[in-house]
Amino acid sequence: MVQGTTKGVATNVDGQYTLTLAPGHYAVVIKYVGYQTKSISDVVVKANAVTNLDVTLSESASNALGEVVVKATYKQASVASLYAVQKNNASISDGISSELIRRTPDRSTSDVLKRVSGTTIQDNKFVVVRGLSDRYNNALLDGTPLPSTEANRKAFSFDIVPSNLIDNIVITKTATPDIPADFAGGTVQISTKDIPDQNFMSFGAGYSYNSLSTFKNFQSGYRNTSDYFGFDGGARKLLNNFPTTDQIVRRQLNATQNIQAINSLNNNYNVYNKNAFLNQSYQFSMGNVSDIGKNGNRLGTTFALTYRNSEATTPDIRRNYDGFDYNDDQYRFQTNVGALLNFGYTYGKSKITFKNLYNRIFDDLFTYRTGANVNASTVDNKFYAYDLVQKALFKSTLEGDHQIGSKNAKINWNLGYSNIINDQPDQRKTNYAQFNAGDPYLASVTTLGKANTRLFSYLTEDIYSGKVDYKMPVKLWNQTSTFKVGVSSQYRDRTFNARFIGLLIDGSNPNSEDVRQRPIETLFGQNAINSGLYRLDEIPNPNDRYTAHSWTNAGYVMLDNKITENFRAVYGLRVEKFDLSLSTKDDSQPQPRAELNNVDFLPSANFTYSLNPKTNLRASYYRTLARPEFRELAPFAYYDYEILATQIGNNTLKRTLIDNADLRYEFYPSAGEIMSVSLFYKNFNNAIEPFIDDVNSTTTISYINRQAEAYGLELEARKTLDFISENPFYKNTTVYANFALTRSKVRNPDIGNPIEKERPLVGQSPYVINGGIQHMAYNNKLSLNILYNRLGRRIFYAGGSRFPSVYENPRDVVDLQVGYKVIKSKGEIKLSASDIFNQKNAFYYDIDGNKKYDTAGGDLDFKRYNLGTTISLSFNYTF
Known part of the structure; x- marks a missing residue:
């Protein structure tokens, strides 16, 4: 309601609303039964424009539901709704909003994802969360699963989705029963825009x-x-x-x-x-x-x-x-x-x-x-x-x-x-x-x-795919809780054909x-x-052509239980039944060539204790899984001339069961700010890893089940510099950093007598650093962003019996963007520079074992190259 008037409106099912007002300054009051009333002052309404006002309400601390009014200004209430969602989420999550995406030179979702805490990108398109490679992560677009886009691996190519179409990205790092369980690192949830705030037409060129x-x-x-x-x-x-x-x-x-x-x-x-x-x-x-x-x-x-x-x-x-x-x-x-x-x-x-x-x-x-x-x-x-x-x-x-x-x-x-x-x-x-x-x-x-x-x-x-969820508020221990049940189903049907043809003289x-x-x-x-x-x-090889299909049927029950005013427990059970069948065109082999049939019971429990309205202490346990991808099971042999190796599947692979545990402390000083520290541990039963046979002149890569474990620490901070001074320069400057420290161990079997009896997981970086500074000036018309990324050396290609693993050498990546709004802030000019230092990309065999890239010490170049520095100029205008 508009304070001092009788003008008001009820929200829809999403909490969205529209109030039509004459231009001017207003105070808006938001009320809901069982929640503290919030009064927002200094709301400015301009002619022929939409003023966005997103508000997060807190539950009432009083059973009598007396009148409690929380006062805030328009700027405080409208900033960083993503962090508000993150703070109130049942599971541990990190994300990035469309507003922050616009302040980077990133053009695709893969570029954006490397800004999220504990997340890196391989080959400029595949996501690695908490040091776990793409096969241990899944992706949802607008609430439904994204398929693997690759013929030779379980991975989604995130460079497919342009960044300007994204509303927000949230990476859920702990499981609740209502999300698909086939992950260990994280579930990447991408939301695109649906109902706009106002009519618009926008054009951009770069x-x-x-x-x-x-x-x-x-x-x-x-x-x-x-x-x-x-x-x-x-x-x-x-x-x-x-x-x-x-x-x-x-x-x-x-x-x-x-x-x-x-x-x-x-x-x-x-x-x-x-x-x-x-x-x-x-x-x-x-x-x-x-x-x-x-x-x-x-x-x-x-x-x-x-x-x-x-x-x-x-x-x-x-x-x-x-x-x-x-x-x-x-x-x-x-x-x-x-x-x-x-x-x-x-x-x-x-x-x-x-x-x-x-x-x-x-x-x-x-x-x-x-x-x-x-x-x-x-x-x-x-x-x-x-x-x-x-x-x-x-x-x-x-x-x-x-x-x-x-x-x-x-x-x-x-x-x-x-x-x-x-x-x-x-x-x-x-x-x-x-x-x-x-x-x-x-x-x-x-x-x-x-x-x-x-x-x-x-x-x-x-x-x-299809799913139905039902949730209902219930009263337990005199607190409002939520009971939720649901069912889902997904059917995949793949056809793959390949022919190797050539001319002989x-x-x-x-x-x-x-x-x-x-x-x-x-x-x-x-x-x-x-x-x-x-x-x-x-x-001729009939194994080069295969058909495959799988059914994943799931049901779950969960309770989002507020035990006390400050203590919340979200727990339940998810059951998934998985059936897979893969057949080749080889009539001499029994059909099908690969089958999986599993029923898995996957419990999870997420506990949140609110030390105060700005601080959460979280603890989680959950069981998840990872299933072999069609390509990892198929006997199709493919020679990759870039890595000079032949890839072939293994139809005896089993699914991986993963036990996970997390602890997290998070502090939200004010809107749009966060400080958090997380610990995690993961145990993999039958982890799926590449098996390297490099005895012959042509290396062969297949897949095998192994035992593995991983654990790590994550730190994240985002804070304005107004604690230094009330000077507008500091109030309009925000610093951001996240740091992840991860360790993992895979025990290699004695097959082929590998050099390394133990090694880290493929794709796992021992550390990841992201940092940035954002400054706004001239009434938010000018924006300046400096971004930094570095990840520790990680295995790109696991070792075999003649050579140790190939490691990717660390490099410092610095990006810069300057933006300026013109034509009554309807247009924006952006000048960006990506990979300013242009340090060399080096992938090498660590022959001397000193954990450093040193060709003088005998290390061999698997591949070494530069990508150059990119300077971009773009203009966007919204009519």
């Missing part, structure tokens, strides 16, 4: 310069206009009438059919040179909200389009180990297109939302490699790889919230559908080998294999050696093909 790439020579293979819009256009894929594997392998093609089939392939191996242009990004979004009738019903729509295109060069990638002495130049052309369309309707005490997201990444990598390979007795090589991967995600969620009955019980339900595509059309690899100094380079086209093959693979997965032809000396542009020239010099061949 350009960036990279010190190693922009305006410098950029090489690539075949390029189509449609590549710039994120689609191959069909020029690289196999035709529908392309010969079958059986026809090719059994030599059922006559000479004419052989030539026709080869000519139907894209045989353009030209290497094109140009100067890389500025990286560019564009965003367009609009929102509409309408009041329907006089009962406070509202209909909202949010629509957004995003486009990003970049040309990035990574020169001089050094690989010097195990007889390899390689130098790579890589050129990555990438296009990202996305769209979001969300609808929301609130009526009475109900809300219905329909959220839709589509995103597509076109990632075309050209690699030119030179150097020696002692294993193959070559003094020099010239290796060419044309590697396109197309990833697409479509996700649709229908959700409802309804308050029912006189006791304010609520029902929440959702239905979700997702489709993932991972398409690798025509990955081409060709090598020229020189066996003695002065000899000519000869193309390796006499056999099919690592140096001569064309991979056509296609993965598609459909995911259907007729060695008996007197012209064959001359053709093998041709440059890459004419090696597969039309005259050589039409003269019958090449024969189409294929590596």
Whole structure:
């Protein structure tokens, strides 16, 4: 209600409300039965603008529910609603709001996640929480599970979701019965915008310069206009009438059919040179909200389009180990297109939302490699790889919230559908080998294999999900508690196909050696093909094609029990039944090739004791799990030319059971501020880890169950500097830091006699440091942000019996952003600098065991490179 008037409004089921007032200064009073009334002063309402006022109420300390008024100013009440949610959350969590996201140079969700306490990113897209790799974390988008986007691992590629479409991100680090249990590090919950506060239309454009790439020579293979819009256009894929594997392998093609089939392939191996242009990004979004009738019903729509295109060069990638002495130049052309369309309707005490997201990444990598390979007795090589991967995600969620009955019980339900595509059309690899100094380079086209093959693979997965939750307030020990039950189900259906095809030269032809000396542009020239010099061949392996499906059905019961005024216990039981079946096209093997059938009882208990209104002491125990991903079970063998190893699944893997315990002390000095310290411990029964067999010249990576444990400490602080002085400079300056210290131990089995009997978990950093300073000036028109990130050395690639583990060396990453609002604060210009120091990325075999990167001491380079410093300029305007 507006203080001093009779004007007021009731909130909807989400606590949202709209008050229409004339321009001016107001005091607003918020009341709810059983809670302390709050009075907010200095609320400024401007003409043709929306003033957001989010308020958190505290439960009344008196059973008599007498009038208790808590007074606050508008600024105090409207800042950092995310921290208010975090403080009142049943579980331990950390997060970042859209406001903070806007103050960083981050363009994708993966960039944003590295700002969250205890969180790091691998390969610029995969999340690591509490030092635990991507396979021990899960992700939810708008309340429904996100699928794995990768063909060869359990991981979601967070660079798919643009940061400007995010409302907030919360990482839940302890389990409650009402969330999926397949995690140990954290559950990443991403929320996109639904009902906007007001009608708007916004446009943004940005350009960036990279010190190693922009305006410098950029090489690539075949390029189509449609590549710039994120689609191959069909020029690289196999035709529908392309010969079958059986026809090719059994030599059922006559000479004419052989030539026709080869000519139907894209045989353009030209290497094109140009100067890389500025990286560019564009965003367009609009929102509409309408009041329907006089009962406070509202209909909202949010629509957004995003486009990003970049040309990035990574020169001089050094690989010097195990007889390899390689130098790579890589050129990555990438296009990202996305769209979001969300609808929301609130009526009475109900809300219905329909959220839709589509995103597509076109990632075309050209690699030119030179150097020696002692294993193959070559003094020099010239290796060419044309590697396109197309990833697409479509996700649709229908959700409802309804308050029912006189006791304010609520029902929440959702239905979700997702489709993932991972398409690798025509990955081409060709090598020229020189066996003695002065000899000519000869193309390796006499056999099919690592140096001569064309991979056509296609993965598609459909995911259907649904859940219903019911919660009801109950009175226990004269305190208000909440009883909650729910059921959920998820069905995944995957199909994967792969074919390894190549051209073999007729060695008996007197012209064959001359053709093998041709440059890459004419090696597969039309005259050589039409003269019958090449024969189409294929590596037949029915295990390269598989289908898989899984059912995950769950039910839970929990009680959010306020035992005393200051002591809260949230406890219950979740039961999950999991069924998986995976089959290959190998008719000689019994079907299916892999099966899992588990029923797991997963208890959890979260205790919170409020030492005072600003301080919580938390303790938790919970059991979670991790299940093998389809790819980890599939016998599909894939040679990865970047890590020079073959990956293959293991159909005997078991699911992992994890016992977890947490302690946390958290202090919220004022709105938007936090200080916290956390301790955690995790015990893994049958942890899923890569198994390295490096005895032979080609390393093989598979997976195995092992015993492991992890424990750690997390510290977080966010505070304005007003405690130093009341000077506006200090009041408008905020410092932020989080620090995580983690230790883990995996006990390697004696299989293959590994060098390391014990080691840390793959991807686990012993420490993670994030820090930043934010300053606002000129009535919040000017913003300045300096951000810092560093993580301790972590295992990138576990060791085997000949070599120890590959470690990623620590590096300091400093980002800077300056923003200034213009045109009555409707527009904003932002100048950003990412990775200012541009320190070297180094992945190395720690041969001397001194835990330092030291090639002079005998350490070997697995890969070493620089990515350059990126300078960006962007402009956003909201109409």
